[in-house]
Amino acid sequence: MKAMKIFKRLLYAILLPLLFDLLHPLQAQQDQSGFISLDCGLPKDSSYSEPTTKINYISDRPFINTGSSNSISAEYKANLQQQVAFVRSFPQGIRNCYTLNVTKATKYLIRTTFLYGNYDAQNKLPQFDLHLGPNYWDTVNFNSVNSATFKEIIHIPSQDHLQICLVNNNSGTPFISALELRPLENTTYVTTTGSLALAYRLDFGSTTNKSYRYPYDVYDRLWTPYTQKDWTTITTSLTVNHPDAQVDFRPPSIVMSTGVVPLNASAPLEFFWEPLNETKKYYIYMHFAELQQLQSNQSRAFEITLNGKSWFDEPFSPGYLEANSVYSTRASTASNFSFSLVRVNNSTLPPILNALEVYRVIEFLQPETEQDDVDAINNIKSSYGVSRNWQGDPCAPVAFLWSGLNCSYKDSDTPRIISLNLSSSGLTGEIASYISSLTMLQSLDLSNNSLTGPVPAFLSQLQNLRVLKLNGNMLNGSVPAELIERSKSGFLSLSVGDNKDLCASLSCKKKNNVIIPIVSSIGALAVLLTAAAIFIILKRKKKYDMRLGSRLTVQNDSLEPKKCQFTYSDVLKMTNNFERTLGKGGFGTVFYGNIEGTEVAVKMLSSSSVQGYQQFQAEVKLLMKVYHGNLTSLVGYCNEGTNMALIYEYMANGNLESHLSAGDGSQSVLSWEGRLRIALDAAQGLEYLHIGCKPPIIHRDVKTPNILLADNLQAKLADFGLSRIFPTEGGTHVSTVIAGTPGYLDPEYYITNRLNEKSDVYSFGVVLLEIITAEPAISRTQERTHISQWVGHVLADGDIRSLVDPRLEGDFDVNSVWKAVEIAMVCLSSMSIKRPSMNEVVIELKDCLAMELARKNHTPSTDLVASSEMISIDSSTELIYPLAR
Numbered sequence: 001m002k003a004m005k006i007f008k009r010l011l012y013a014i015l016l017p018l019l020f021d022l023l024h025p026l027q028a029q030q031d032q033s034g035f036i037s038l039d040c041g042l043p044k045d046s047s048y049s050e051p052t053t054k055i056n057y058i059s060d061r062p063f064i065n066t067g068s069s070n071s072i073s074a075e076y077k078a079n080l081q082q083q084v085a086f087v088r089s090f091p092q093g094i095r096n097c098y099t100l101n102v103t104k105a106t107k108y109l110i111r112t113t114f115l116y117g118n119y120d121a122q123n124k125l126p127q128f129d130l131h132l133g134p135n136y137w138d139t140v141n142f143n144s145v146n147s148a149t150f151k152e153i154i155h156i157p158s159q160d161h162l163q164i165c166l167v168n169n170n171s172g173t174p175f176i177s178a179l180e181l182r183p184l185e186n187t188t189y190v191t192t193t194g195s196l197a198l199a200y201r202l203d204f205g206s207t208t209n210k211s212y213r214y215p216y217d218v219y220d221r222l223w224t225p226y227t228q229k230d231w232t233t234i235t236t237s238l239t240v241n242h243p244d245a246q247v248d249f250r251p252p253s254i255v256m257s258t259g260v261v262p263l264n265a266s267a268p269l270e271f272f273w274e275p276l277n278e279t280k281k282y283y284i285y286m287h288f289a290e291l292q293q294l295q296s297n298q299s300r301a302f303e304i305t306l307n308g309k310s311w312f313d314e315p316f317s318p319g320y321l322e323a324n325s326v327y328s329t330r331a332s333t334a335s336n337f338s339f340s341l342v343r344v345n346n347s348t349l350p351p352i353l354n355a356l357e358v359y360r361v362i363e364f365l366q367p368e369t370e371q372d373d374v375d376a377i378n379n380i381k382s383s384y385g386v387s388r389n390w391q392g393d394p395c396a397p398v399a400f401l402w403s404g405l406n407c408s409y410k411d412s413d414t415p416r417i418i419s420l421n422l423s424s425s426g427l428t429g430e431i432a433s434y435i436s437s438l439t440m441l442q443s444l445d446l447s448n449n450s451l452t453g454p455v456p457a458f459l460s461q462l463q464n465l466r467v468l469k470l471n472g473n474m475l476n477g478s479v480p481a482e483l484i485e486r487s488k489s490g491f492l493s494l495s496v497g498d499n500k501d502l503c504a505s506l507s508c509k510k511k512n513n514v515i516i517p518i519v520s521s522i523g524a525l526a527v528l529l530t531a532a533a534i535f536i537i538l539k540r541k542k543k544y545d546m547r548l549g550s551r552l553t554v555q556n557d558s559l560e561p562k563k564c565q566f567t568y569s570d571v572l573k574m575t576n577n578f579e580r581t582l583g584k585g586g587f588g589t590v591f592y593g594n595i596e597g598t599e600v601a602v603k604m605l606s607s608s609s610v611q612g613y614q615q616f617q618a619e620v621k622l623l624m625k626v627y628h629g630n631l632t633s634l635v636g637y638c639n640e641g642t643n644m645a646l647i648y649e650y651m652a653n654g655n656l657e658s659h660l661s662a663g664d665g666s667q668s669v670l671s672w673e674g675r676l677r678i679a680l681d682a683a684q685g686l687e688y689l690h691i692g693c694k695p696p697i698i699h700r701d702v703k704t705p706n707i708l709l710a711d712n713l714q715a716k717l718a719d720f721g722l723s724r725i726f727p728t729e730g731g732t733h734v735s736t737v738i739a740g741t742p743g744y745l746d747p748e749y750y751i752t753n754r755l756n757e758k759s760d761v762y763s764f765g766v767v768l769l770e771i772i773t774a775e776p777a778i779s780r781t782q783e784r785t786h787i788s789q790w791v792g793h794v795l796a797d798g799d800i801r802s803l804v805d806p807r808l809e810g811d812f813d814v815n816s817v818w819k820a821v822e823i824a825m826v827c828l829s830s831m832s833i834k835r836p837s838m839n840e841v842v843i844e845l846k847d848c849l850a851m852e853l854a855r856k857n858h859t860p861s862t863d864l865v866a867s868s869e870m871i872s873i874d875s876s877t878e879l880i881y882p883l884a885r
């Protein structure tokens with residue numbers, strides 16, 4: 001007899017709309033313990049009990065930080081279960097991941113549901129990939145706008161978290177409707193290796209033509225109705241029980257109470273499917289129950305064959321109203337799975353089949369990163385508020401390795417994090433203790449941040465550490481002796497220069513009243529020998545230091561700040577004869593330059609303004625010691641006659657002014673959070689100049705064109721300290737240049753001609769209003785109104801929303817904006833004593849940011865809301881080993 005092609009029909013059946021009817025009111029509420037039921041895109045903190053299934057869904061928001069919530073088109077919502085009404089879509093990022101807390105080594109049924117429903121009004125069905133942790137799971141595609149696609153897998157997580165990722169494959173925006181996890185008995189669905197992706201789960205001979213799931217199925221498996229033309233249905237109205245078997249699949253009674261038998265009672269019951277790839281392995285589960293009460297002269301017994309060979313050893317007779325499961329304990333492969341249930345000779349009744357499950361084996365070969373490393377890096381991420389797109393498994397697959405990390409991937413071992421680079425990432429607070437859990441770490445780079453506090457002793461416990469860069473922070477105290485020893489014996493490359501008050505010598509311990517560690521005499525000898533070696537290196541280094549070309553290759557640059565004097569011909573070479581102009585500042589023109597692949601900005605000081613200033617070189621050397629993550633750093637300088645140049649790090653994203661004023665869509669609109677971060681960065685740069693430097697440095701030209709943005713949008717102040725080189729007191733023509741940016745000028749300074757830090761605070765207030773409103777400091781209208789006057793008028797009406805840059809489209813925490821406006825207005829007090837210090841501004845801005853982050857449901861990290869510690873640098877401190885002198 002002809003059997004119908006099952007797999008074609010199946011695809012159709014699986015894509016049925018989510019129509020599940022409850023025919024009878026539920027008797028008793030079943031236990032949902034262990035269920036994780038997420039309605040993706042459901043507004044934060046919402047939850048409900050789905051009316052038909054009574055499954056309790058919650059919002060997916062706690063489990064993912066990215067994506068946006070959308071609602072499917074109203075015309076498709078009718079008759080569908082509630083969990084598909086919202087979707088979460090991921091227009092940004094290649095890989096977006098859910099992280100779920102699970103019980104390690106527990107078997108889970110994991111189901112993802114996707115129903116497009118034209119949620120984006122594009123009427124275009126996307127296609128994207130689904131990953132389980134670091135491994136490819138499946139590709140999601142769609143048949144129609146209102147049919148659901150399910151991807152289900154039975155999987156045992158090896159760690160106590162599970163990541164489910166949607167990966168954009170350039171075929172449309174990934175989205176998801178629901179994510180469900182159901183714990184299963186570990187005795188069921190056992191494989192020799194691999195996890196089980198659902199191919200078919202069929203309810204044979206359904207009389208209602210409906211899919212069934214929870215609460216009919218205690219494990220919430222989804223059963224799809226199926227029948228063939230050469231079959232007929234038999235049913236019972238009685239309950240089919242599950243016997244007290246050791247391995248109990250517990251197929252639901254409503255599924256088991258219908259079954260099929262062949263129309264021709266003497267013919268076999270046949271069905272088949274053709275795998276898409278004959279190398280694929282399958283596990284097959286058949287569920288039987290006798291639905292007829294057999295008379296003494298009746299019998300039902302049949303053999304089960306696969307491709308003509310016996311699949312189950314003996315003739316099988318299902319128990320009356322008792323679910324019996326027949327399944328393979330090993331995976332099978334075939335180019336054609338053709339099953340026949342053949343009635344045995346002395347059986348009076350034809351074969352019966354009630355339900356069938358077919359699963360395809362997926363071997364997840366890429367192991368997940370070691371759990372301790374994952375926990376540690378996630379803690380580091382949240383404690384520093386790292387804003388990179390760190391999602392999913394940190395190390396795997398290699399294609400999605402988190403930026404700033406490097407991992408070891410030895411054979412089938414779990415990947416380990418061996419390198420962490422968070423340099424120039426705007427980190428604040430102390431060096432996080434979580435780093436000590438990254439036990440395989442070989443290289444740690446925290447340079448050029450604003451880290452405070454001591455160099456913790458736990459760093460010396462990292463036995464594999466070969467490179468440690470802490471330079472360019474505000475660390476204090478002394479470097480742990482063990483690290484110094486390891487550095488001296490050549491096991492560790494240690495960079496600790498450019499810090500607040502950090503002593504990198506064994507002898508500095510005394511200052512802090514700490515007992516000097518007793519160094520054994522052999523150790524001391526070694527120290528002396530290596531000290532001699534370092535001395536030689538230093539001498540040689542000095543020689544090369546001044547030459548372009550060798551500078552970047554010198555090892556161990558920690559011992560000497562990376563400063564450099566360049567010749568005018570070097571300058572010509574690096575700027576390619578002043579080929580590209582980046583801009584014009586108060587002190588001259590800025591050109592693009594390149595020193596052996598490192599991009600720089602070269603500021604040529606106009607010769608008229610610098611002529612005769614012998615201090616130039618001394619002052620520049622001082623400025624080179626001023627180091628902060630929110631100040632553009634000076635790479636070097638040129639001082640040849642009238643050719644004077646300052647060479648700065650290159651800031652890829654230009655200046656803040658152009659970001660705020662670009663209304664032509666050429667640049668993406670800065671979010672409110674992004675704006676607050678920029679304001680905070682700039683404030684911290686100023687705070688450092690005012691409080692961290694001795695003597696304090698007054699910037700004098702704080703304005704949006706002088707706030708530059710790195711490629712990660714970290715903001716840095718430019719042109720600081722130039723006023724030290726070109727003093728205005730008793731000054732000449734220069735004074736008008738520096739002091740002369742209308743709109744930013746402190747009115748009190750204008751009147752009294754007495755300058756102090758509070759003049760910078762005034763200018764910062766103007767900058768902050770520009771950040772909020774995206775209006776210029778002085779309006780371009782006829783009246784030429786100052787921004788503070790305009791804001792004052794609008795505030796008098798209490799209309800804060802009309803102040804804010806309309807391009808933000810209301811996407812901000814209104815209290816956060818209020819607070820920012822208040823900060824700006826107090827900075828703009830006409831009397832300088834009424835203005836806050838930059839230190840106070842920083843604290844208040846952190847609060848603003850925390851408010852906005854709270855709105856976005858980030859948990860504000862503690863160091864973000866804690867008040868910042870006072871910082872100070874004494875520019876006379878040299879961060880060089882005393883031994884090396």
Ligand SMILES: *[C@@H]1O[C@H](CO)[C@@H](O)[C@H](O)[C@H]1NC(C)=O
Binds near residue numbers: 063101
């Ligand atoms: C997952 O577990 C961790 C550690 O127990 C906990 O900190 C975190 O809040 C949990 N996440 C969710 C979404 O429940």
Ligand SMILES: *[C@@H]1O[C@H](CO)[C@@H](O)[C@H](O)[C@H]1NC(C)=O
Binds near residue numbers: 129139169
């Ligand atoms: C997704 O993209 C990658 C690389 O572009 C490709 O190798 C892979 O086959 C794609 N997957 C699918 C299912 O198209």
Ligand SMILES: *[C@@H]1O[C@H](CO)[C@@H](O)[C@H](O)[C@H]1NC(C)=O
Binds near residue numbers: 186187190
């Ligand atoms: C199932 O779990 C129990 C303990 O919970 C364990 O003893 C047993 O070996 C497990 N069985 C399988 C097949 O994994």
Ligand SMILES: *[C@@H]1O[C@H](CO)[C@@H](O)[C@H](O)[C@H]1NC(C)=O
Binds near residue numbers: 209
């Ligand atoms: C069951 O539903 C499918 C799809 O809606 C339909 O094609 C089929 O005719 C229905 N079968 C019965 C017996 O109602």
Ligand SMILES: *[C@@H]1O[C@H](CO)[C@@H](O)[C@H](O)[C@H]1NC(C)=O
Binds near residue numbers: 001264265266268
């Ligand atoms: C019923 O099946 C038997 C065995 O396959 C076959 O010999 C017989 O011709 C079939 N009868 C009909 C009416 O198809």
Ligand SMILES: *[C@@H]1O[C@H](CO)[C@@H](O)[C@H](O)[C@H]1NC(C)=O
Binds near residue numbers: 276277278279
């Ligand atoms: C079947 O799978 C194997 C292994 O994954 C692959 O090498 C082969 O190309 C596949 N064949 C087809 C027809 O897809």
Ligand SMILES: *[C@@H]1O[C@H](CO)[C@@H](O)[C@H](O)[C@H]1NC(C)=O
Binds near residue numbers: 295297298
């Ligand atoms: C079984 O016995 C019943 C009476 O008890 C009789 O009516 C029926 O024909 C018998 N069936 C067979 C297949 O012998």
Ligand SMILES: *[C@@H]1O[C@H](CO)[C@@H](O)[C@H](O)[C@H]1NC(C)=O
Binds near residue numbers: 003338
């Ligand atoms: C698979 O087996 C069925 C039934 O035995 C048959 O009808 C079908 O043609 C076979 N398919 C292939 C590709 O051989």
Ligand SMILES: *[C@@H]1O[C@H](CO)[C@@H](O)[C@H](O)[C@H]1NC(C)=O
Binds near residue numbers: 299346347
């Ligand atoms: C059918 O025959 C087998 C032996 O071939 C025997 O074991 C079984 O009990 C018989 N069944 C019935 C219902 O007579």
